[in-house]
Amino acid sequence: MKDIADSHVTADGRTIGGVLMDMRGITLRFGGVEAIKDISFDIREGEIRAIIGPNGAGKSSMLNVISGFYNPQEGEVWFRGEKRPPMKPYQVARLGIARTFQNIALFEGMSVLDNIMTGRLTHMKAGMLAQAIWTGKAEREETENREAVERIIDFLEIQAIRKTPVSRLPYGLKKRVELARALAAEPKLLLLDEPMAGMNVEEKEDMSRYILDVNDEFGTTVALIEHDMGVVMDISDRVVVMDYGRKIGDGTPSEVRNNQDVIDAYLGVAHD
Amino acid sequence: MNTADLGRDVRSVPHLLARNVARHGGKPAYREKEFGIWQSWTWAEAAREIDAFALGLLELGAEVGDHIAITGRNRPSLYWAMVAAQKIGCVPVPLYQDAAVEEIAYALDHSGARFAVVGDQEMVDKLIDAQAEGASLHHVIYLDGRGLRRYDHSAMSSFADVQDRGRASDRRADMDALTDARTLDDTCVMLYTSGTTGRPKGVVLSNRNVIATSKNSAEFDALRAGDEVLAYLPMAWVGDFIFSIGQAMWTGFCVNCPESPDTMLTDLREIGPTYFFAPPRVFETQLTTVMIRMEDAGRIKKWMFDHFMAHARRVGPDLLDGKSVGLFDRLRYRLGDMLVYGPLKNTLGLSRVRVGYTAGEAIGPEIFDFYRSLGINLKQLYGQTEATVFITQQPDGQVRSDTVGVPSPGVELRIDDNGEVFYRSPGTFVSYYKNPESTASTKDPEGWVATGDAGFIEDGTGHLRIIDRAKDVGKMADGAMFAPKYVENKLKFYPNILEAVVFGAGRDRCVAFINIDLNAVGNWAERNNIAYSSYQELSQHPRVLMQIEEHVNAVNASVAEDPMLAACQIHRFLVLHKELDADDGEMTRTRKVRRAVVGQKFDDLVTALYDGSSTVYTETEVTYEDGRKGKLKATLDIRDARVIPVTAPRMEAAE
Numbered sequence: 001m002k003d004i005a006d007s008h009v010t011a012d013g014r015t016i017g018g019v020l021m022d023m024r025g026i027t028l029r030f031g032g033v034e035a036i037k038d039i040s041f042d043i044r045e046g047e048i049r050a051i052i053g054p055n056g057a058g059k060s061s062m063l064n065v066i067s068g069f070y071n072p073q074e075g076e077v078w079f080r081g082e083k084r085p086p087m088k089p090y091q092v093a094r095l096g097i098a099r100t101f102q103n104i105a106l107f108e109g110m111s112v113l114d115n116i117m118t119g120r121l122t123h124m125k126a127g128m129l130a131q132a133i134w135t136g137k138a139e140r141e142e143t144e145n146r147e148a149v150e151r152i153i154d155f156l157e158i159q160a161i162r163k164t165p166v167s168r169l170p171y172g173l174k175k176r177v178e179l180a181r182a183l184a185a186e187p188k189l190l191l192l193d194e195p196m197a198g199m200n201v202e203e204k205e206d207m208s209r210y211i212l213d214v215n216d217e218f219g220t221t222v223a224l225i226e227h228d229m230g231v232v233m234d235i236s237d238r239v240v241v242m243d244y245g246r247k248i249g250d251g252t253p254s255e256v257r258n259n260q261d262v263i264d265a266y267l268g269v270a271h272d
Numbered sequence: 273m274n275t276a277d278l279g280r281d282v283r284s285v286p287h288l289l290a291r292n293v294a295r296h297g298g299k300p301a302y303r304e305k306e307f308g309i310w311q312s313w314t315w316a317e318a319a320r321e322i323d324a325f326a327l328g329l330l331e332l333g334a335e336v337g338d339h340i341a342i343t344g345r346n347r348p349s350l351y352w353a354m355v356a357a358q359k360i361g362c363v364p365v366p367l368y369q370d371a372a373v374e375e376i377a378y379a380l381d382h383s384g385a386r387f388a389v390v391g392d393q394e395m396v397d398k399l400i401d402a403q404a405e406g407a408s409l410h411h412v413i414y415l416d417g418r419g420l421r422r423y424d425h426s427a428m429s430s431f432a433d434v435q436d437r438g439r440a441s442d443r444r445a446d447m448d449a450l451t452d453a454r455t456l457d458d459t460c461v462m463l464y465t466s467g468t469t470g471r472p473k474g475v476v477l478s479n480r481n482v483i484a485t486s487k488n489s490a491e492f493d494a495l496r497a498g499d500e501v502l503a504y505l506p507m508a509w510v511g512d513f514i515f516s517i518g519q520a521m522w523t524g525f526c527v528n529c530p531e532s533p534d535t536m537l538t539d540l541r542e543i544g545p546t547y548f549f550a551p552p553r554v555f556e557t558q559l560t561t562v563m564i565r566m567e568d569a570g571r572i573k574k575w576m577f578d579h580f581m582a583h584a585r586r587v588g589p590d591l592l593d594g595k596s597v598g599l600f601d602r603l604r605y606r607l608g609d610m611l612v613y614g615p616l617k618n619t620l621g622l623s624r625v626r627v628g629y630t631a632g633e634a635i636g637p638e639i640f641d642f643y644r645s646l647g648i649n650l651k652q653l654y655g656q657t658e659a660t661v662f663i664t665q666q667p668d669g670q671v672r673s674d675t676v677g678v679p680s681p682g683v684e685l686r687i688d689d690n691g692e693v694f695y696r697s698p699g700t701f702v703s704y705y706k707n708p709e710s711t712a713s714t715k716d717p718e719g720w721v722a723t724g725d726a727g728f729i730e731d732g733t734g735h736l737r738i739i740d741r742a743k744d745v746g747k748m749a750d751g752a753m754f755a756p757k758y759v760e761n762k763l764k765f766y767p768n769i770l771e772a773v774v775f776g777a778g779r780d781r782c783v784a785f786i787n788i789d790l791n792a793v794g795n796w797a798e799r800n801n802i803a804y805s806s807y808q809e810l811s812q813h814p815r816v817l818m819q820i821e822e823h824v825n826a827v828n829a830s831v832a833e834d835p836m837l838a839a840c841q842i843h844r845f846l847v848l849h850k851e852l853d854a855d856d857g858e859m860t861r862t863r864k865v866r867r868a869v870v871g872q873k874f875d876d877l878v879t880a881l882y883d884g885s886s887t888v889y890t891e892t893e894v895t896y897e898d899g900r901k902g903k904l905k906a907t908l909d910i911r912d913a914r915v916i917p918v919t920a921p922r923m924e925a926a927e
Contacts, residue, residue: 013422150307155418160534162308213419 017045026075053242068092096188119184284454305531326356328438336361344391380407474705485699486518497524540621552635580608588645660699675735746777752839832916849906
């Protein structure tokens with residue numbers, strides 16, 4: 001792998017490895033609208049990387065480029081030292097990238113457990129026939145997958161709603177179930193689209209703790225988009241700031257916080 | 273109680289463990305739901321786990337007499353840690369997991385604990401903070417290592433690591449010698465009582481206290497190996513220690529630990545315990561849930577539920593008590609059991625309950641009767657930490673909502689001149705740790721302990737009835753007993769009444785302030801199209817007053833049945849125009865009425881209640897939530913309640 005040499009250890013003792021994902025000169029257009037203009041940044045292995053910016057800055061588009069949902073007109077996406085050709089989202093998922101959605105996208109009629117089990121799809125090898133006649137292999141695989149899911153349920157402390165249909169859950173819990181489903185895929189890179197949107201303070205604190213714990217316990221690299229500046233600054237290692245499709249800042253939370261462009265664009269100066 | 277009664281080799285809890293391994297080795301001793309599956313350990317397996325941990329503690333340098341703090345949610349490993357500590361002569365000190373850091377720091381410091389076994393990161397953090405406040409721990413052991421990876425591990429290990437060290441240890445002979453040296457007089461456990469005043473006190477209970485009490489109470493209810501309990505109440509509470517360690521070890525029944533606090537009700541349903549304990553709150557919540565869900569049920573189901581529940585209320589308790597019930601009623605009950613009671617009990621997870629207990633506070637008679645009428649053998653007991661739980665309990669067939677039962681086996685009761693209840697029993701605590709003054713003032717040289725509660729022993733049945741906290745009980749002008757809380761509790765059992773304050777000490781008759789429950793009364797008003805613009809208006813609405821008057825009359829009738837307390841009937845009452853509030857100093861933060869403050873503040877109202885006027889105008893200063901002060905003005909109606917003459921012929925307890 002490229003760049004593995006320059007790994008370092010953070011102040012709180014986590015190891016940040018080499019470049020996991022490298023976005024090089026990404027430009028994304030919808031017809032005449034340039035949603036993303038020539039943006040480059042990288043995501044290192046083991047870090048929590050945030051993408052922030054005001055409404056319409058192109059954050060979600062960027063996340064969709066990373067997840068392979070959009071193919072940029074210009075620029076290259078490098079993943080684990082290799083240039084990634086245009087791909088279908090399911091192919092990206094197989095590479096080890098999982099995501100949650102801004103507007104929760106769960107199967108409302110299914111139980112929490114079943115929803116999380118769908119996250120194991122990429123780990124199921126038995127064919128449809130083997131599944132249907134429930135051969136030894138299929139059964140063993142189901143047990144293994146269920147065990148993995150139960151560990152995640154335990155980790156996210158959602159045992160009490162294991163059998164509850166998702167439609168009956170409050171918003172904050174649905175967000176947690178989405179995170180659980182993404183984790184079930186055992187991703188190398190976890191993409192979170194506004195994980196804290198619409199949450200109250202307590203739910204935000206819980207979610208922050210889970211994100212930190214996921215990163216810490218499983219060593220999962222996290223890239224997240226978030227509106228809530230406070231949360232982002234608290235939990236991220238590095239932050240990319242976007243405005244009108246351009247990158248206007250990139251660095252540690254304290255660097256970004258002191259960047260005049262960022263202050264002007266994001267925090268606003270024109271109120272006086 | 274001498275040693276012979278307990279069996280020759282039974283000198284401590286670890287001895288009971290060894291006995292259980294010999295008797296029930298292959299039967300389940302502990303279960304815990306983890307990863308969605310009930311994991312179980314037999315007695316033999318549990319004993320091996322306990323041995324490994326005990327040896328691990330020895331390797332870490334634990335010495336005889338060390339105190340070991342234990343805290344976390346109910347998990348087999350924590351129960352094992354307690355027994356392991358006992359095996360090597362250490363004293364387990366379970367602490368409340370939700371205690372504040374200062375409380376934990378105090379307990380650690382006071383007990384001089386050198387080790388702590390805790391559940392997870394949250395507790396470890398509290399211990400670290402507590403150590404910053406002066407507590408000094410030699411080693412911390414945690415069960416769940418999540419989030420702890422990067423903590424300084426020089427004085428911290430995981431439970432599994434300590435067990436691994438134990439398994440590799442060559443000090444088994446040392447451990448066995450230590451276990452063998454345990455005697456009935458050694459300390460079994462130390463439990464901190466919250467205490468309403470001052471610092472918490474460490475109640476020292478000996479092996480004799482715990483084992484004799486466990487034996488007596490287990491025999492009282494014929495508990496046996498094969499029974500199942502759900503361990504979900506705080507481990508620091510004496511009840512949990514007796515149920516999940518004392519009685520479990522004595523009888524060899526199985527202790528089941530829920531997956532998480534939130535899954536308790538699901539786990540309850542899956543386990544279907546045969547022996548179940550819950551504070552009234554749990555039963556209340558379950559009943560409310562049932563009622564709300566029945567409101568949403570279809571017409572036929574609703575009719576069936578109402579019809580058969582009415583029948584159950586009529587004959588269910590008698591059937592449970594083994595009284596004679598007509599054949600037709602029996603058959604109808606049987607049918608009801610098939611259609612309603614059985615499925616309902618199953619939903620509640622109470623199908624298999626043979627012995628159920630509630631204690632801690634007064635339980636509403638309707639709630640109590642609801643469960644009894646379903647055929648669930650719910651009983652009451654009265655106890656405290658200093659008595660190793662049991663003082664009185666209700667024998668099967670003699671269960672009533674208004675008594676707390678007969679003295680438990682081996683317990684002697686005495687009521688002193690002021691009506692305060694004293695007891696002496698094999699479970700009477702040894703002492704308060706490092707507090708000889710309190711020990712001496714609580715337990716006299718002959719071993720009698722003051723409960724702080726006033727009560728009396730009912731003629732004929734020998735049941736104890738608790739009236740009130742002893743310090744609240746007073747005398748009326750004519751010398752009759754005045755027990756305000758007793759009457760207030762009866763009033764508060766009505767959903768419409770949130771609070772009640774009864775006055776009458778030193779007076780010739782009793783009067784009361786009532787607070788309506790805005791939820792219940794507001795709900796009723798909505799259903800009956802009664803418009804109101806404020807709490808004050810609703811509280812003075814004639815129909816509301818009429819309802820409250822009916823409640824007061826009913827309470828009077830019930831109080832009058834009791835010759836000793838008949839004088840406490842309420843002659844006049846008013847409904848307060850504001851809710852009693854902790855912000856205004858009328859209540860404590862734990863929602864206990866400050867009787868004296870209320871009496872002083874509403875002095876004008878008390879006067880009006882006694883001088884015979886029919887309305888009273890009052891102005892009250894209130895504090896708003898943002899701290900501003902304002903004045904509430906109101907004219908309150910004063911109502912006369914129906915009082916049953918005290919000289920009426922005595923009614924024998926005919927319930």
